[in-house]
Each structure stands twice: as structure tokens, then as C-alpha cells.
Amino acid sequence: MMSDSPADLIITGCTVLVHDDQERIGFEENATIVVRDGAIESVSTAPATVEARQHIDARGQVALPGLVNCHTHAPMVALRGLAEDLPTEEWFNDVVWPVESNLTATDVALGARLACAEMIRGGVTCFADHYFSMDTVAAVVEECGIRAHLGEAYFSSQGPQGREKSLEFALRHRDGAGGRITTALAPHAPYTVDDADLTATADLAREHGLPVHLHASENRDQAETSLARHGVTPIEVLRRTGILDTDVLIAHGSGILDRDLPLLASAAGLTAVATAPRGYLKFAWPTTTPVRALRDIGVPVGLATDGAASNNSLDVWESMALTALIQKSTTGDPRWLTSRQALHHATLQSARAVGLGDRIGSIAPGRRADLVLVDLTGPHTQPVHDLAATLVHSARSSDVRTTIVEGRILMRDRELLTIDVPAVVAELGERLPALVDRGHGKRIQEYDT
């Protein structure tokens, strides 16, 4: 039953992306969305009769579930463009890890704030972050109003303290920021976290009901090196350490091999993969995430950008288009990964990948009110013969006009309401000389798959 009191927000006149009971993508025209207490109360094509404290006239716009960045390192926007045109190992060892040795909590806060500004402007309402100084990132999430799935990263080189800190973070921040923050245990990867640590992590995950977010089989090299050194693939390492028995989000997986698929299939329902195809192209990796094979075994694939140090942006809209294009190209099949499939990855599959499949990812009554309004009046998105294709292949993240999380407007008509970008940029600019200094010769970690 509808409440008689005014709703918090009403959006009228828009076309809404909806999912039917088979999860097929559809569109309802001239719809009204009513938001109350941070949730979607109704989506209707009947004339609006509800009063609301805020009203958005969204004629000419399309309402989509907010995009989810399923794997990033938000504070790394501070390193955007610092390590260009390099192979992966030089990128890590010669630039990224020496610079990350300099990171302070202040740098992380500034980076996270800039990243959230970029994501909100790009229509991202939730991001899964895997980084250091995550208390600071959590504070930024709290202050700017976005949703996040956070994990404090650790290496075995930190000793047991790394794992303990990751657990302590995950427990303390779970359901933080009024439910906008969820958490995960965040071992870095099988090549930087040993089997004993992974086994202990899996035990902790089960004991505390926590998911796990880690890098695994990022590329073919990692898979082949693991096979040569240990006789098993990184996915097989996840199996034997019990990680695959937890609710696990695997970042990248472009090195997933055919022999891994039965293991992932038996973990379907618990496992998801995040794909960030731009970086794989830029690093010239030989393969991309095997999205089609994962679809065939029921493993959801969410969209991601990775950090801006490799991806140069946190533009999930671009990840959506590139996933469609690169999947067509690598499978040799122009009929595969249609625009509607891309939108399914961007909505329900991405929500599931970050463990929020029952809360976000769809504009439907009862879901949290995380949504964006997209302007299709620009010449580059006209005419519209196929709205799904227009959204995936013609529209851009810059066409997002309004971004809403839990019913709160974080960007309205492209104006950010919760982050002062010029102030962040100015303060970050002062920090950069100290941040990028590599004279100390230290690295927080060595890349050696």
C-alpha cells in the first residue's frame, strides 16, 4: 500500500530500462519513478498522483540502474598517465609500486575523492575497491554519498598482520554509511599471497560470512607461470585453498583456461568475475576475459575499469561498449554480446558480482534507488532506431545528466553536489611531487608471477 505522506523524489516523463521475469532488457516509455526512504517505491506508466518533496522532469531522458564499477583502485587516479606504454611488469615494478610506497592517507583521500567525482559524473553509483588505507576511502564514501564494496588489500609479505587488518577492516565497516558500504576480505592475488594465507582467508570468510575480492589469473602469463612453477593454474589455487567455496569476486580472469571452467562451474552462484577490457588492450595482453565461456557455466561477469593508472579513466560506460566490441572481435561472432546483453552485464550481472544482486542493478519496486538519467537529445545519439544500441554504442558517460544513490541526488544536470573538484585538484597538485618521487628505490611489493 502506498503511503499518504509525500514521497522523497518523483521522476516523471522518462523512458525506463526494466528487466522482465526472464531478466530480458525492456524499456517503458513516459514512466514515473517514485522514490521513498532510499528505495524505489514504484515504476509506472500511469499518470503520477503521488506528491513528492523533490521532482525531476526527465522528458527526453532514459533512466538506467546506476553503473557498478566491479573492480577498481579508486585512489590510483592520482597516478593517471604516470606509467604509459609499458609492459605489465615494468609498469608495476618500475613505476606503480615504487610510487605507491609514498602514498599517505592524505593522498588516498584526495585520490578517492577525485575518483568518486569522476565516477558520479560517469553514472557510476557503486564501486568495488581493493586498495590500501581503506579507512580513508570509507570516509570519502560516507561523505560523498556513493555506494561501495570495500576491501583492505594485503600481501603475504606483510605477515599475518596483513590478513588480520583486512578482516578487522571488513568487520568494522560492514554495513557502514547507512548500508551503503559493504565489505570483503581482499588478498591481493595468488602470486603475492601464499596458499597458507589464502586458506586462512577462506576460513575467515566462512567464519564471518564475508565475501572475498582478489586478482586471479589476470592474464595468460600468470596462468602459464603458475602452471610451470606449481603445476596448477591460479584458479586451481583458489580451489585447493578453499577460496572458491566462498563468495568470491575474481578481478580480470583474462588468463582463465579451459581446465578452469569446471571448477568455476561448480562454484557458480558463489563466484563472479570483473572484466576491465581497456587495460588488457593497453598492456597488449594476448587474451581478454572469456565472457562467453563464463556465461555458459553461469558465472556472472561484471564491468570494471581497474585503476586509472592502467585504464586512464574510471569510465564504466566505456567498459560496457568495449566489452561488447572486444567480445565480438575475440569470438569472431558479430551476433554475440548484443547491446541488450551488454546492458545485462552492466546492470544485474554487475550488481551480483559485488554481492548486491538483491539490492541494486534493476529499477524495480523494493530496490535501492540507485539510478542515472541519460540525455539522448545530442546529435550523436539521434535518431534512435534501437534504444539498447543507442545506449551502448552511441551514448557516452558524459551523456549522464543526473546520478542518484539511495534516492539522494549526487549530480544534477552535470553539477556535482557533494564533491568540490577544483579544491581536490588543487590540493592533490601540491602533493604530486612527493608522491611521484622514486628516488628512494623502494617498492611495496615485487611483481613476479
Next chain:
Amino acid sequence: MMSDSPADLIITGCTVLVHDDQERIGFEENATIVVRDGAIESVSTAPATVEARQHIDARGQVALPGLVNCHTHAPMVALRGLAEDLPTEEWFNDVVWPVESNLTATDVALGARLACAEMIRGGVTCFADHYFSMDTVAAVVEECGIRAHLGEAYFSSQGPQGREKSLEFALRHRDGAGGRITTALAPHAPYTVDDADLTATADLAREHGLPVHLHASENRDQAETSLARHGVTPIEVLRRTGILDTDVLIAHGSGILDRDLPLLASAAGLTAVATAPRGYLKFAWPTTTPVRALRDIGVPVGLATDGAASNNSLDVWESMALTALIQKSTTGDPRWLTSRQALHHATLQSARAVGLGDRIGSIAPGRRADLVLVDLTGPHTQPVHDLAATLVHSARSSDVRTTIVEGRILMRDRELLTIDVPAVVAELGERLPALVDRGHGKRIQEYDT
């Protein structure tokens, strides 16, 4: 010597992309650009002392040579999104060519106007168009102020009239619109124009001093079919018909084979290739334009979008980023096609590809004043560690704030000054039902490589 009379336009406070005498990309900060009589009079970091009728304060912005779309079919924006997720032959035969049979001059005018609006908003100041009803496209170019290199396309199925019409168009519009229009002979492709017609075209090109713009070896299938049917590649057809002895712009060339390279090498200086990588991915073609091999033999490669019916946009900025990414990926070399190389393709090489290497493509005294101002204050383009990388991999076409052709401002602060987009969209919307009707069963041509 500078004139004492006021200049037409002065742009102050910007960072300017410049080329040194080795064509290396550089940037001059806090520069002043003076424009007079449609040309760049000076670029200087000294304080401006010149008076001008118009002034743009471009602090925080970067001035780049306007982008050049080296191969498109502008009016096809009317078909944007109409034929999705199809193999090339179905796309042509079942949708595009039946719909093109319906095209009227009114449709072409509306499509061209919408396309020019999209391109001007995306920082494109010149486009090479290869289509039908080109008198209409020329009129749109005249009215909206953009620069264009135009050719009236023809098939041998039209008989000798096709070729004659293409010549008549090229001669009549050469140096039209106050020099903004240049022209080419425009046979469609070796698989739709027979050898006799190509030979006659080459003769006409030499006789009249006209360049040739055509599709050739678009994909590997075309090359292999040509070899199987005729024993020669499409590039070898261009050789034996004399087309390679003309000033020729080859669209796509993703099917160029190693055996073609010596032929193209001996035509270097006359030949250029336009690459539009997005469509190759979307059609799942097995190869992309061999940019590195073409660089090695001195053939310039310009950036392009093809038509929006395959590419879904006319976003040359995206073509620039995708060219960098796809070249890294397909060569397996992350060091190849750096951001500075991508900017070289986007500027000097694209200008050369459309035969305008001495007029545009560089911001330098004496060049025509075709340039764009790009805003890098957005969170997605901060901080700037490497300006070339920021431009290629972080900035987007939507960051272009101002577009100038021949010193005339066509877009200022993202407002289009010469095209009324809502009016064009409304009128085009009324035309669409008749345009997309395929009930007649006709095709203007059959795709059969």
C-alpha cells in the same frame, strides 16, 4: 610582417599542441594564437599585443588542430542503430542497401546536417565523405562552415554514367565553399567497380589532377575472395588499373596483405589509408588496419569513423584512442603506438590522408585556422602527468568546448552556432518510416566480394 589592423580572433592562455621540425608532438603553455583571414597568423608564448575583433580566454584548455574524419558516409547517421549485431554481408544486403534505395535528397540533407552537428561537437573540423547525392552534402558543408573532402560514389552497375557523374561533381565543387571543399573521384570499391572502370577513373584522375577515394581490401575476406576469383589482391587490382599512380585514399585496408606492401611502398607519397577500428571490432573482422607496417613503408594512416550505420557514432576522438589500444593489442607490443604517435595520426597524418597536408593538421603560422579547444578541468582528466596520454586516453570528444574552422567559431562552450539540432531531429523523425521501409525488396547494390 604583422598587420596593424585588428586580427579576427585571438585565443589566449591556452596550452597548444605543436609539431617540431621533426614532426614530434610538443606542447607550449600559456600561448596566444592570432587568427586573421581564416589563417593562423602567429602562435606565441609572449604576451599578446595584437588587437582582435573576437577574443577567447582559453585558460585551462588545450588547443589542438581540429580532428579530421578521413572516411565517412555522413548522411548514414539516419541509419544509426538500424542494423545491429550482424555479419557484414547481412548488414549490407539485408538492411543498409535496401534502405539506401529509399534515400532522397531531403534525407541526405538532414543526415548530413545531423552528422556535421555531431562532428563539430566532437572536435572534427574536416571530413572525407564518400556517398550519394553529394551536391546536397556540399550545400550542407557550405551552410554549416565545416571543411570537407567530397566524392560522389559510384558502382559499375550504374554504367559509365556513374563515373561521369562522379567526375562532374568533383570538377564542379573543387575549391567550393571558399576553399573549404575539396573533391575526389569516388569509385565504391574493386568488388563493385570493374577493372575497366577503375582504369578509366585513374585516367580521369591524372587528366584532371583529381585524387581518388575508395574502399579497398576492407577486410581479410575481401582480399582472400579477390585472390581466389581473380588471382590478385584488391591492392594489386589498384596497381594494375593505375589507381595506385594517382593520389589515392584507401578506406580501411584491414585486409592488406604482406604481398601488398611493396606495391604500397612504391606508391608512398601518393597513397594514404584511413582506419576506422571500431567497426572492424563490431563486425568481428579478423584483422585491423596494419598501421605499423604502413608506417614502416611511409604510408600515412588517417583516423576515421566510417558511417554511423556501422560505427554508431562519428566520434574521431574515440577512433584515436581505439587505434592506440587496438594497435598495441594486435601487435602484442604495449610500447607501440604511444599517445604521441596517436596524436601524430590525428593531426599531420590525417591531414595528409585527405590531401590537405599543407593547409591543416598543425597549429602553425600560415596554416588554415581549423582548431579545437579542449577542457581538461574535469575530474576524469586530472591530474595531468603526461598531457599526450591525458588527451588520448582520458579525454573524450565531449571535452571539446570550442570548434573553429577557417577562423570561424562553429561551436562555443559546447553551443552549436550554425546548426539547429532539434529542428533537424524533428524533421528527420518524420522521414524515418519511409526511409527504413524495406517492403520494396530493392537494393542499390549487391555485396558479393
